[in-house]
Amino acid sequence: MPVSYLSKKLSPYVRVAAIIVVAALMVFAGLRFYSWRSYGARTRLTTLVNPWNPVSETGFSARLVEAENGMRVDRSCAEPLRRMLADCRAAGRNPVLAAAYRSVDEQLVLHDERFQQLVDEGRSPEEAEAETSKLIAAAGRSEHELGLAVDIVDEGYRATDARQAETPTVQWLEENAWKYGFIQRYPPDTEDITGFGWHPWHYRYVGEGIAESIHSLGITLEEYLSLFYSDEAQVVYDGS
Ligand SMILES: [Zn+2]
Structure with missing residues (x-):
């Protein structure tokens, strides 16, 4: 049989590597398939x-x-x-x-309050903006x-x-x-x-x-x- 002939010729390392590659491809294909299946939901969610x-x-x-x-x-x-x-x-x-x-307005208020608080504490406007944006997203984002x-x-x-x-x-x-x-x-x-x-x-x-x-x-x-x-x-x- 060609298959058993092949498997005898291959070293165990190559066989293990081949199994890992095939398994990884199956996982990827499975997730890809799942993504396609949920296509309808993904546009919003x-x-x-x-x-x-x-x-x-x-x-x-x-x-x-x-x-x-x-x-x-x-x-x-x-x-x-x-x-x-x-x-x-x-x-x-x-x-x-x-x-x-x-709402975008509520986000704006929240962001600006934190920004102002940091400026009041002595940060430069650039520093205050950078620090605020790490914690609170800018309005619209x-x-x-x-x-x-x-x-x-x-x-x-x-x-x-x-x-x-x-x-x-x-x-x-x-x-x-x-x-x-x-x-x-x-x-x-x-x-x-x-x-x-x-x-x-x-x-x-x-x-x-x-x-x-x-x-x-x-x-x-x-x-x-x-x-x-x-x-x-x-x-x-x-x-x-
Ligand atoms: Zn949040």
């Missing part, structure tokens, strides 16, 4: 907004419904958010929905304007800083949010890709299948889009 992709260029218009605390979200994620918060509470944690949809992003903090510690990652609520979210279609949008050490520093409290809805892929691959939305939708004109991240 994977809408990319970051410092280089303003909301105005996405053509996205939020369809807002009520969530908790008088806040609103896009209706696509209202039910998954409700389930996620309920299950988080059932697990003994105390999540507080601290932010959801923001925040995912919160899509209604697909939420900030969730722990009732016992409400500050939006790195220590939020140590709270029981955010630790539960880190493990479980993907099951509800949410991803931690700004993980540590991804500022060059996402444009923002680590925001352990900021979660973005992308839908269950895509959230699972992004979570299991340990990548950002920008990297996911450039891996699977390189034809998307709106993706500017080039992998460098």
